[in-house]
Amino acid sequence: MARVHLEDIKRRFNNVTAIEDITFEIPDGEFWVLVGPSGCGKSTILRTIAGLETATSGKLYIGDRLVNHIPARQRDVAMVFQNYALYPHMTVAENIAFGLKMRKVDAKIIQERVINVARSLSLDHLLDRKPKQLSGGQQQRVALGRAIAREPQVFLLDEPLSNLDAQLRDDTRAELKQLHQQFGVTTIYVTHDQVEAMTLADKIVVLNGGRIQQIGDPQTIYASPANQMVATFLGSPPMNILPAIYKNENFDVNGQLLAIPSFIKENLPLRPGQSIDLGIRPEHITISTDSELTTQNFLVEVKVVEPLGRETLIRVSLPESTILLNVQVAGDMRLHPGDRLSLQLDLHHLFIFDPKTGDRIWPQP
Template sequence: MAQVTLNNVRKVYPNGFEAVKPASFAINDGEFVVLVGPSGCGKSTMLRMIAGLEDISSGELNIGDRVVNDVDPADRDIAMVFQNYALYPHMTVAKNIGYGLKNRKIPADQIAAKVQEAATMLNLTEYLDRKPSQLSGGQRQRVAMGRAIVRDPSLFLFDEPLSNLDAKLRNQMRIEIKALQRRLGVTSVYVTHDQVEAMTMADRIIVMNGGVIEQIGTPSEVYHSPASTFVASFMGAPPMNLLNGHAAGGRVRVGDHDLHHHDQDRPLTVGIRPEDIVPDTTGPLQINVSLIEELGAHRLLHGTLQDQAITIHVGKDHPVTTGPIYAAVKPNAVSLFDVESGMRL
C-alpha cells in the first residue's frame, strides 16, 4: 500500500515535444484514480513515468516514502496491466502469473501457492496449464490481472486494460476490476479514454488534455462542476450543452432567455447538461427539435435554441415530437465559463 506523489513531474521528448507539462498531485493510499483524456493527451506517458518505463524529464515522483525517479521498474513495487495483456505467449497461465515471482527468487512452492491463490480469486484455476492463445479475451485479461496481484504490489497501474474487449465483457470486467481493487485495497492508477470507465471506476478522476491536467476531482465533481469547457464536453455522453451567452445587469442571457445571474457584464459560455433541461409547457426556453434519438431507456432531442445547437435528455415516458417545444432549466444546474480561456467562473 502506498501513497503516490508527483511534484512538478514533466516529460519532454528528445525532439522537444512536451508530452506532459509540469504536473503535481497526490494519490492517497488505497485510492483508485483514473487518468482520462483524448488520445495524445499525455495520460499514458504519465502512467509510464509512474511505472518507470519512461524517464522523468524533471520533477519528483514518490511512491510510498521513496523518491523513485531513478528506480528500475522492477524495484518500484508496482504491477502493470497492459492494453494488449502482454502475456508471454510461450508460457502457460501458471508460468505467466508466476514469472515475476520466479525472477525475485521466491521458492517454487511459495510461487505455486501464490499462483493458486490468485487463480482462485480470478476463477482461473482450470486454465492454469493452458497457453494464452487458448484463452478468450476476458480470460487473458484475468491472467494479466493475476500477474499483477500475485506480487502483492503497493501500486497497480492499468493502461487501457479493457479497450480490446467487446462491450459486454468490458462492462463485466469493469465491475470485476473495481471489486478486486476494493477487496485488495491497493492504490491504483488507471488510464482510459473511455469516460464511462472513468466515471464508474474512479474514486477520483484526473482529466488531461494536451499534456495539461484540466481537473482533478471525484466523478461527481468532474461531471457536475467541470473546471473548463474541455472537461464539460469530454465527460458525459452526450456532452454538456455549451451556449454563447452574455451577462448584463446581473443576468445571464442566451439569446432572449434569462438563465442565470452573474455580477460582471461580459460575454460567457453557458454550460447545461442535457438532463438538466426539462420539457415544460410553461418553461421559458423555446427549443426547435429537429431530431429524436431513441435509446430505449431515454431519448435525446437534438434541436436549436435560437440558432444554437442544443441537446435535451428526456425520460422514456415523456411524449416527444419534433418541432418547437418549451423547456425549463433545473435550478443550480448552470455552469459558466470564460469565453477566452474556457475556464469555469
C-alpha cells in the same frame, strides 16, 4: 502497498513538452484514474511512474523512496497493458507465475500464489490453457493475475479494457472494482473513457494538453467542474454549451432571450455586450407546456431521436442555428425529427464559462 507522490513532474521529447507541472499525491490503497482525450499525457505519466519513461524534471516518490533514477524492475510496481502482453507459448498458470519466477521466488510460494490468484479471478479451471484458447475477457484477467501475483506496492493499468466489447467491458470493470476492494493495492488507471473514470475512481485526475485540469472525487468533478473542458468531457451525454451575450439584463442565445435569475445577477458582475458560454446538463432541461417564446424558455426543433429504453436522448437545435442541445426525456415519450418543442432550463444548475479561457465564472469558484 504505498503512496505515490509526483512533485512538479515534466517530460519533454526533444522540443515537445508531453506533461508539465504534474503534482499530486495518491494515498496508500486508493484507486485513482487519469482521464482525458488522446494525447493529453495520461499514458506518459503512467509510464514515468513505471520507470519506462524518465522525467525531465521534478520528483517522483513511491512510498518514502525517491525513484527518479531507480530502474523500472526495482520500483516494485506491476503494469497491465492494453494489449495484455501474454506469452502465447505459456499456459495461464505459467503466465501468472512468470514475474515470480523471474524474481526467483520459492517454487512452493509461486504455486500457492498462482492457485489463490486464479481462484480469485475465476481462472482456476483454465490454468492449463494457452492464451489463444481464451476469450478477450479471460486474457485480460490473466494479465491482471500476473500483476496481482507479484504483490506489488502499486498497480498501473493502461487502458486495460479498451479491446473488450461493451458487455464484457462492463463486467470486467465491475470485477476490477471488486479486486481493488479485496486487495487494497494503490492503483493508477489510465483511460479516455469517462464512464470508466466515474465508476472506478476514488479520485479522478482530468488532463488536457499535458496539464492537470482538475483533481477530485467523481461526483464533485461532475457537479462542480473547474472549466469548460472538464464540464464537457465528464458526463454522458456531455454538458450542453450555449454561446451567449449579456444584453439588457438577459442572456441572448442566438436571438432568443433568457432571463437572468436574480441570484446570478446580484453576485456576478457582467458587462453589456459581454460574451459568455452557458453550460447546462441534459438532465436539467425539461419540455415546457408553454408553446410561446418567453424569456423563460427556448423554442427548438428535434433533429435526432435516440431511444435508450428507460429514457430517450433527443438532439435539438435552435431555429436557424447550428447549436445542438442534448436533452433526456422519458422513454415512453414519442418524438420525431422535425417536432417543435419548448424547453425550460433549470437555472439553479446553470454554469457560466469565460469563452476565451474556458474557466468557470459561475457558480463562482
